Amino acid sequence: MIEIKNLHANIEGKEILKGLTLTVNAGEVHAIMGPNGAGKSTLASILAGREEYEITEGEVTFEGADLLDLSTEERAHLGLFLAFQYPVEIPGVSNVNFLRTAINETREAKGEDPISAKEFMAMVREKSKIVELDSKLASRSVNEGFSGGEKKRNEIFQMAMLNPKLAVLDETDSGLDIDALRIVANGVNTLKSADNASIVITHYQRLLDYIVPDFVHVLHDGKIVKTGNKDLALELEEKGYDWIKEETQVG
């Protein structure tokens, strides 16, 4: 699905990623954990195509294409989805209008016809159930006046509508109470299939009680320094990140 090799990236002259390597196959869920400032969100931003970052070395192959050579929207058309840590408000633009535009732009890029209104509305009804999203929220302006939990649920709702190949969830658990966390995680689990994959970026282990990862990676100082299964997350929860830092320094 995606292969990241020796990725180095700078922002404003400061090196954030220092040789990150990661392979994700279809059907897998990967968790990326790590202390603040390790480069977790930077990784998400670079994959999605934020322009502030300068890639100095390495390569990323996504669905056989050179990801770094594609524009943000081309990456989206290929099936890359980013659930934002801080979803953006767009006043006056309804959620449904936004999503319909997004779906049709993707269809157009693939040479397909636009979605019919009937098919689209049926999809809205079906997918909003997955995240228990009030149907009223679908007709409200994108994220405007949404609570923190509603914003995150809306991200997963959009993910369900766009049906991506690879979903990158950037600290989707931050700011969520336990009910919202359960709903969001449930949404992600429902959408999981043998054909798609997700990268779940999180600071805390608790999200992984609900979304069970196949692999847990620890990101520290711009590199993946340790990889394990879900037990690694529990160990991190118990011991914190310091032992990893020490281990890395020794190594």
Next chain:
Amino acid sequence: MGQYTENELAKDLENQDYKFGFVTDVETETIPVGLNEDIIRLISSKKEEPAWLLDYRLNAYKTWLTMSEPDWAHVRYKKPEFQKITYYAAPKQTKKYESWDDVDPEMKETMAKLGISLEEQKRLTGVAVDFVMDSVSVATSFKSKLKELGIIFCSFSEAVQEYPELVREHMGTIIPHTDNFYAALNAAVFTDGSFCYIPKGVRCPMELSTYFRINAGGTGQFERTLVVADEGAYVSYLEGCTAPQRDENQLHAAVVELKALKDAEIKYSTVQNWYPGDKNGVGGVFNFVTKRGLCETNAKISWTQVETGSAVTWKYPSCILKGDHSVGEFYSVAVTNNHQQADTGTKMIHLGKHTKSTIISKGISAGDSQNSYRGLVQIHKNAHKSRNFSQCDSLLMTDHCGAHTFPYIECKNPSAQIEHEATTSKIGEDQLFYCKQRGISEEKAISLIVNGYCKEVLNQLPMEFAVEAQKLLAISLEGSVG
């Protein structure tokens, strides 16, 4: 996407931005260049006008000579040389159009290019259209159907001939020729425009629409529109404007007067798309327009404008809320790009008791443009319990454009309630990135965000106009974020 393709794209967009820049090849009849009493007499005689109207013109001309061009607006431009303008130009065909079939094929083609297919509209929808090219009205559709209801919708010249008493009774009563420099000039030299009268208690069953077009070079366009809604009447009126792409600055100084008698309602919508000049600020229309409406008791006037064209705009559609319980509304989207300058807003003059006004102004500045909102809310001492709500938002697309707000509030009645809200924001990189991550291209994303921002105003437009306006916004702002 590499830098190269983006630049290429930007270049393509620059060249295609104004799609109404063509010139129609029809024979044009013009009069000698310049302005003096003889020219005014000539215009008046060409239009076979009654003596009172000629006197009105000459009187206005004398007043105009004593006035100077206003310079308080936040715009800078080279003042027009009034002796170098041709004040009358008409497509050469003196005979009146009895039916659609009589209309010059070139003219029909022009209308088709502008997206006004009268033929189709005749069959399909409820829009009656009057088409004014250069100085003369060339086609009015649906006339007979409207006539059955007693509604008069015709060119101004025709109204002068057919309904002189009505014209004389109302013309210049809301905007006297002494009002301002451009209104005086218009009163002296106006050549055509639209006239509309809705009789007592009649609800006009269709949108009335006038399409203004400057075609000939070196000419000015000075049209006059007069809409009178008698007691309890209702009308929705639309106005669209375009002009060819020329290197010179063409002058457009129009006057629009609306009169809503007791319990009447007038909804006046404009989509103004005069040629804005090229990306370096060469050419474009100077749009110096006076628009004002008067509301009698319980009447309502609603102005909606989408302003995307013109090199310089100076325009303040206003409401005089004379009658008790009358309502004035102003909804505006003003877009400026490249070197365009706009100073636009409204005046709400509250004279009657319990009068109410709403102002929603959305300014969008891109390129090196300057966009100003200028508004006056005036509550007179007898206007008990009057209310105003104003909201003025500005959206900046680049780092080198300007947005300015000049709100004036004068309140002489302590029971009045006035609210003013203003915001300025820059189109967010975060919003754009969010859209792009969902697969939406930058151009589509801008159009989505801008339309969302203008939604309250666009919602006021009749359906078919709203769609047109959305497209226009997208075209005007293509490649404008920086």
